[in-house]
Amino acid sequence: ILQSHYQQIRITFDYTHFDSLDPQYKNHSSLLRSRILPDVQNFWEQALRVARLPTALKINPEFCPYYTSTTHIEPGIANTDLVIFLHANNEDVCGQNEILAAAESCQKDQYDRPTVGITYICMDEMDINNDKGIDEIKHLLIHEVAHILGLRAADMAFYRYRNGAPRTPRPLNLTEVTCVDGRNATVQRPAENTLQMGFTNRGNRYYELVTPTVQTVVQNQFNCFEMKGARLENQFEDNCFGSHWEARLFTSETLSSVATPASHYLSPLTLAALEDSGWYIANYTQASISPFGHGAGCPFVENDCIVDGEVPNWGKDYFCNDTFRDGAPIKCDPMHRYMSRCDLVDFTDYPFNEPPFVPPGTTYQYFPENKMLGGLLHTADYCPMYSLIVVQGDKELDCEDPEINAIINAAGVDTFEVETFGANSKCFNSNMGRPLCMKYHCNAEQNKVQI
Known part of the structure; x- marks a missing residue:
């Protein structure tokens, strides 16, 4: 497929299931429709280009029984490349411990690119009472849409080269493999050019994505040019290989398994993985450098x-x-x-x-x-x-929160005149008994952070 054929991806969210929600979730639903999901949609539409579907997207009910209208089957949904059905408070998902949301794809195009997905949102876990909580939900759903787009263990065997040829030979065969938790499973295993198994120096098994752009990005991230790829999470995953970046290395990355305000950096690594799927061309200006371990060298990775x-x-x-x-x-x-x-x-x-x-x-x-x-x-x-x-x-003491001054004082801790709290502030360790929140500026010419 020629690069000139790639255009901005078009994403459609289907909110129909929200209409039958209990009235207590009216504000949640309204906020998702009017503010959060439009931001999520805009982020991914700016981040990825795709070979657009030439005709209406027709839902196959055999694979995706989530459709909300028979018109989704025939004549289909026009002017879209990805349809995501939204469900709230699914008992199977939200009944699990501390689950905030989950997502999966259920239908692919002729090149195996996911075209239909479903996202389950646990509204009882949503904090919609302040901007910080709303921002958390937005980043959570950016994370879930990445899974639908193809960053899942189940999709990696379907990745392709840029010319459309499959990275893993077809037909895909079931193979018995040893999973990260030590159990044996029969799965569609991605080829060695995509996924490889390794062990830490303590003998813990992991799998890593070793596609070319991912390898380049991860070597640059850590300044470690011995790395073959990006390690996937090897603990408490519900699949054989892992569908998140390893939190030991990527704890600040949006696609790690860590859900905190510190993990809001969707880095070039995630976009590289989606680009190496063969389905997308990434716009790396949408990415943010993940600060955890950035430039720390091979000892950070290996020791x-x-x-x-x-x-x-x-x-x-x-x-x-x-x-x-x-x-x-x-x-x-x-x-x-x-x-x-x-x-x-x-x-x-x-x-x-x-x-x-x-x-x-x-x-x-x-x-x-x-x-x-x-x-x-x-x-x-x-x-x-x-x-x-x-x-x-x-308490979370967030230097970017303009209200943090009151929280610090309520905890019996004095603030200092030199401190500034707000969007342009960062935390700096000091010899004054605690860190300071200071306004900062990145001086690109001198390659320095100025306070």
């Missing part, structure tokens, strides 16, 4: 985050070994937006010790004197970091 209970020199900007307690040091999170505390806890007496907060297994234990110590974020391989996970009711 333990904690060595004999201590933070290695290369990891001091990202990891920590201060056990969480009242009076524990407050420092900036790795993204320099929040004041936070180290999320290292002793799982023996952690008061909220329930799933997903389970103790680290043998290959995730970094403290020889106490094997029950670990970071709360299990998907980050229990590496402790200055985290936004709310621990024992701790």
Whole structure:
């Protein structure tokens, strides 16, 4: 397919199921329709170009029983390249622990590009009372649409070269493989030119996406040119290979399995993966550099985050070994937006010790004197970091929040005259007893951050 044939992707959301929602969700539905989903749609339509469908998109009810009108079957939905049906409060999805949303595709075009999908939204988990909560929902749904577009383990065997030839030979055969959790499964395994298996230095199995653009982007991200590809999440995934970026390496990336305000960076990596699917041409101006581990070098990728209970020199900007307690040091999170505390806890007496907060297994234990110590974020391989996970009711201290001044004062902490809170501020560690929120400016000519 010639690049000149690619045009901005057209996305259609179907809101019909929202019409039958309980009245208590009226505000949720209205906000999704009028503000959040239009922003999500605009983001992806600006981010991707596609070989547009030449005719109306006809829903196949055998594969996608989510259609809301028989006209979706015949004559079809005109002027669109992707239709997404929206469902709210699905019991199978929203009944699970802390699930905010889920998504999948159900129909493909002749080149295997997903053309129809469904997104399940758990409205009881939505905070629509402030701009921060609304922004969280927007980034969550940007994440879910990426899965529909093709960033899922189930879609990787269908990826193609730019000329349309399949990366994995056809017909696709079922193959028995060992999954990241050690179980055997019979699946459609992507070819080695797309997905490869590897092991960490502690023997933990993972799969990584090794397509060409992904390899280039991930090497640049970490300044580590030994990397073959981008590692996929290997814990608590509901599939064999992983459908998210590994949180140990990509915790600030939108397509990691971490759902916090710090993971709002849809980076060139996600766009590279979608481009390497063969279905899209990416507009990388829509991407943001993911700050976690950026330029940190190969030791960040290959070595333990904690060595004999201590933070290695290369990891001091990202990891920590201060056990969480009242009076524990407050420092900036790795993204320099929040004041936070180290999320290292002793799982023996952690008061909220329930799933997903389970103790680290043998290959995730970094403290020889106490094997029950670990970071709360299990998907980050229990590496402790200055985290936004709310621990024992701790407040999120967001330097970009203009109202944070009152929260800090209410906590009995004085603010300093030099501090500024708002959209143009970041968190900077200091020798004044806590980090400071300071207005900053990126000086491109000097390649410096000026305060």
